[in-house]
Amino acid sequence: MAYTNSPMVAYTKLSPNHSGQRTHSIDRITPHCVVGQCSAEGLGDWFARSSTQASSNYGIDKDGRVGLYVEEKNRSWCSSSNANDQRAITIECASDTSEPYAFRDVVYQTLIKLCVDICKRNGKKKLLWMADKDRTLNYSPAADEMILTVHRWFANKSCPGNWMFARMGDLASKVTAQLGGNASAPTPAPTVSVPETDGEKYIWDTLMGFIKNPYGVAGLMGNLCAESGLKANNLQNNGNNALGMTDEQFTAAMDAGTYANFVHDGYGYGLAQWTFHTRKAALLAYAQNKGTSIGDLQTQLGFLCQELEGYATVLAALKSATSIRAASDIVLTQFERPADQGEAVQEQRAAFGQIYYNRYVNGSESPAEKLTSGYYRVRKSWADSKSQVGAYRILSNAKKAADANPGFSVFDPGGKAIYPAAAASTPVAPEPAKDTPFLVRVQISNLNIRTGPGTNYPRTGFTGVGTFTILEVRSGQGSTAGWGRLKSGAGWISLDFATRI
Numbered sequence: 001m002a003y004t005n006s007p008m009v010a011y012t013k014l015s016p017n018h019s020g021q022r023t024h025s026i027d028r029i030t031p032h033c034v035v036g037q038c039s040a041e042g043l044g045d046w047f048a049r050s051s052t053q054a055s056s057n058y059g060i061d062k063d064g065r066v067g068l069y070v071e072e073k074n075r076s077w078c079s080s081s082n083a084n085d086q087r088a089i090t091i092e093c094a095s096d097t098s099e100p101y102a103f104r105d106v107v108y109q110t111l112i113k114l115c116v117d118i119c120k121r122n123g124k125k126k127l128l129w130m131a132d133k134d135r136t137l138n139y140s141p142a143a144d145e146m147i148l149t150v151h152r153w154f155a156n157k158s159c160p161g162n163w164m165f166a167r168m169g170d171l172a173s174k175v176t177a178q179l180g181g182n183a184s185a186p187t188p189a190p191t192v193s194v195p196e197t198d199g200e201k202y203i204w205d206t207l208m209g210f211i212k213n214p215y216g217v218a219g220l221m222g223n224l225c226a227e228s229g230l231k232a233n234n235l236q237n238n239g240n241n242a243l244g245m246t247d248e249q250f251t252a253a254m255d256a257g258t259y260a261n262f263v264h265d266g267y268g269y270g271l272a273q274w275t276f277h278t279r280k281a282a283l284l285a286y287a288q289n290k291g292t293s294i295g296d297l298q299t300q301l302g303f304l305c306q307e308l309e310g311y312a313t314v315l316a317a318l319k320s321a322t323s324i325r326a327a328s329d330i331v332l333t334q335f336e337r338p339a340d341q342g343e344a345v346q347e348q349r350a351a352f353g354q355i356y357y358n359r360y361v362n363g364s365e366s367p368a369e370k371l372t373s374g375y376y377r378v379r380k381s382w383a384d385s386k387s388q389v390g391a392y393r394i395l396s397n398a399k400k401a402a403d404a405n406p407g408f409s410v411f412d413p414g415g416k417a418i419y420p421a422a423a424a425s426t427p428v429a430p431e432p433a434k435d436t437p438f439l440v441r442v443q444i445s446n447l448n449i450r451t452g453p454g455t456n457y458p459r460t461g462f463t464g465v466g467t468f469t470i471l472e473v474r475s476g477q478g479s480t481a482g483w484g485r486l487k488s489g490a491g492w493i494s495l496d497f498a499t500r501i
Contacts, residue, residue: 101161169289219327222353237462239267
């Protein structure tokens with residue numbers, strides 16, 4: 001094809017640092033940060049030195065002037081990747097010298113205009129940002145599509161800096177709008193209206209539309225439950241404590257732009273408790289591109305589906321899983337990757353998944369005859385673990401044990417009484433334990449602590465993983481097993497998510 005250069009160029013100084021004519025047509029744009037408020041001339045002088053061993057096609061200086069250093073027909077040396085630079089127009093942008101390497105507004109506005117010009121001259125009608133390296137690099141753009149990539153995907157660098165990385169979605173949206181194209185990324189996550197009172201069912205339906213396998217969805221949801229309680233604005237408990245903010249206050253601060261350390265604060269956030277800086281930056285960019293709250297459930301599910309496409313092994317396993325445990329384990333070990341991945345954690349997360357499978361596949365009144373994860377437990381009451389006479393994968397065996405022990409019931413992995421019929425149809429509030437105090441083990445990092453025994457009481461924080469002493473058990477809203485009062489005085493926790501030891 002015939003290559004041209006931008007008419008926006010105000011200064012030209014061609015660099016010797018390039019590989020000659022590119023071997024791939026242009027279908028990528030890679031913005032960079034200079035880490036300096038440079039002039040077009042100064043950047044040209046730097047690239048003109050053979051000892052620099054670097055260059056870019058264009059540069060935008062601190063005043064918004066565009067410099068040309070390597071013609072578009074040639075491959076620059078800019079992204080630490082031959083494959084990327086062969087097909088990308090690389091643009092160095094003047095920036096601050098420290099994190100987050102912010103651009104002046106004039107620089108950012110010029111970048112938008114330059115990207116529009118590059119796309120037009122190369123026959124592109126849309127600029128796409130997918131926020132995920134694997135998904136982007138494995139994507140074959142259509143003839144009218146241009147893809148955004150970043151230097152940090154190819155080298156251990158921050159480039160283009162977190163300021164620009166967080167705006168990649170905005171850049172793609174604004175450029176595409178000026179090109180008159182559709183700003184939607186390819187293969188978008190499924191979208192439906194979010195029911196006002198049934199977020200859990202919406203999560204199930206959305207993930208089923210994406211994964212199309214109930215075992216895979218159940219295994220994923222069990223992990224999301226363990227991570228966040230399926231709460232999209234959930235901030236990790238140590239973040240609540242360190243920042244002195246509730247989940248709602250933190251999310252409001254993020255949406256207002258008054259909290260600037262989200263990407264690197266090290267606190268898990270959202271449905272999947274995203275913690276690693278690149279994943280959090282991608283989540284932030286996705287929400288900003290959508291123009292929604294970062295704590296919005298629909299937005300996070302869209303991002304989750306998009307992110308899973310970059311975890312090809314995990315997604316394939318979820319789509320082909322034949323058991324909840326298999327699906328749950330691969331999410332635990334290859335997607336969530338918490339510090340504790342032991343058998344107890346695996347069992348607990350799969351048991352959570354079994355609850356969702358029973359609820360949305362078998363129906364709440366039709367528990368599975370055979371569990372693939374967790375156990376049916378036969379006890380006098382869920383809170384009285386010492387009364388247990390057996391734990392069974394096969395429901396009929398559990399029923400036989402209950403029949404042989406008058407006054408005993410069968411409980412599903414979540415602690416719900418499902419047999420006999422009287423116990424299932426009329427939930428019995430747990431009685432205060434007669435043998436308090438006792439110890440419980442909590443395997444999830446974000447079990448809510450509340451001021452009283454019920455979800456109708458305010459949260460005060462989270463337990464974290466560990467062993468805790470329970471002084472008293474009471475019935476209350478939102479828990480089948482009852483609520484336990486912590487010896488520490490911090491408050492009450494649901495015993496549904498604690499194992500007596």
